[in-house]
Amino acid sequence: MDDEPANLRLLQRVFADDYQVLAAGSGAEAIEILKKHDVSLIVTDQRMPSMTGVQLLEQSLAIRPEAIKILITGYTDVQALIDAINSGRVYKYVPKPWDADELRLTVRRALETYELKARNARLLEELGQALSELEDLSVGTIRALADALDAKCDYTSGHSLRVSRYAVSIGRAIGLERDELKDLELAGILHDIGKIGVPESILWKPARLTPEEQAVMAQHPVRSAQIIGDLPILSRARRWVLHHHEYLDGSGYPDHLQGEAIPYGARIILVADAYDAMTSDRPYRKAIGHARAAEELRRHAGKQFDARMVEALISVVGEKGEKLEGGIPESFLGLTLSSIDPGQPGRQFQEEHERQARAGSAG
Numbered sequence: 001m002d003d004e005p006a007n008l009r010l011l012q013r014v015f016a017d018d019y020q021v022l023a024a025g026s027g028a029e030a031i032e033i034l035k036k037h038d039v040s041l042i043v044t045d046q047r048m049p050s051m052t053g054v055q056l057l058e059q060s061l062a063i064r065p066e067a068i069k070i071l072i073t074g075y076t077d078v079q080a081l082i083d084a085i086n087s088g089r090v091y092k093y094v095p096k097p098w099d100a101d102e103l104r105l106t107v108r109r110a111l112e113t114y115e116l117k118a119r120n121a122r123l124l125e126e127l128g129q130a131l132s133e134l135e136d137l138s139v140g141t142i143r144a145l146a147d148a149l150d151a152k153c154d155y156t157s158g159h160s161l162r163v164s165r166y167a168v169s170i171g172r173a174i175g176l177e178r179d180e181l182k183d184l185e186l187a188g189i190l191h192d193i194g195k196i197g198v199p200e201s202i203l204w205k206p207a208r209l210t211p212e213e214q215a216v217m218a219q220h221p222v223r224s225a226q227i228i229g230d231l232p233i234l235s236r237a238r239r240w241v242l243h244h245h246e247y248l249d250g251s252g253y254p255d256h257l258q259g260e261a262i263p264y265g266a267r268i269i270l271v272a273d274a275y276d277a278m279t280s281d282r283p284y285r286k287a288i289g290h291a292r293a294a295e296e297l298r299r300h301a302g303k304q305f306d307a308r309m310v311e312a313l314i315s316v317v318g319e320k321g322e323k324l325e326g327g328i329p330e331s332f333l334g335l336t337l338s339s340i341d342p343g344q345p346g347r348q349f350q351e352e353h354e355r356q357a358r359a360g361s362a363g
């Protein structure tokens with residue numbers, strides 16, 4: 001932009017060979033051009049009757065914030081110039097009288113910067129998109145895994161979902177942030193996914209496990225963590241899953257961590273898991289009911305369980321489980337649980353149980 005027609009023509013001639021040039025004889029005209037065209041770079045004279053170059057560049061910010069701004073000015077406008085440069089609105093100023101080659105070079109360098117910035121912005125956007133797709137994909141994978149686990153461990157039907165709901169409830173009650181709650185939900189659903197690798201004969205055994213069988217069972221948190229893999233967005237949830245059987249006194253597994261060394265998310269999942277296990281029928285015993293489950297959690301608080309997490313859960317579900325229905329928060333992942341009612345042994349488990357009982361009485 002330049003209000004002197006001769007100067008404008010001169011400028012056009014300097015750039016016409018290499019660029020698409022749009023010329024404006026006034027600020028108003030320049031604004032119109034900026035609105036209509038995706039302009040990468042603006043060269044403007046500072047001294048003009050209706051609108052100064054700095055004013056034009058300021059206004060251009062709202063229309064073409066990315067466009068590179070070059071100001072041509074005489075030495076008399078030093079203060080306006082310094083202000084404009086300091087506020088970051090001007091990429092470079094060119095003193096009058098300008099030299100054509102120098103101006104070409106300045107513009108070329110400026111456009112290189114512009115391209116680079118635009119490319120970076122594009123890359124960042126692509127990266128963000130890839131990450132969110134990855135997250136979507138993970139949620140899909142997680143549902144599939146949870147379903148696979150339910151199919152295998154029929155007796156735990158709905159267990160993972162309930163544990164995740166309880167875990168989120170505890171997290172909310174102790175004031176965790178939203179991203180922590182999301183990870184709790186994820187970790188709750190996936191905590192036992194490693195049981196997919198445990199033989200049915202152990203999973204469904206209606207009696208106490210032998211030490212060897214216990215060792216196989218004790219590997220399931222490690223397997224769960226392996227299945228979750230090493231996606232960075234899942235790293236915290238993975239750690240919680242890995243340690244969901246660690247006890248406060250160090251008698252848990254797999255790493256015999258103690259007290260505060262056990263990640264808080266893992267301490268939450270342990271309490272949620274134990275509560276659901278006690279309030280659901282299992283191969284080797286019947287459910288003990290909510291009031292007694294709360295009692296048991298308290299009895300082992302400080303030894304196995306973190307007392308703070310125990311009280312948080314009881315505050316949400318109620319001393320007798322009376323607040324269950326209203327107290328459980330919505331799912332972040334959109335996973336639905338038809339009812340928070342404790343799980344009953346599934347048909348598949350019943351059949352296996354009967355088969356094993358028959359085999360036992362025959363032998």
Ligand SMILES: [Fe+2]
Pocket residue numbers: 191192220244245273
């Ligand atoms: Fe587990």
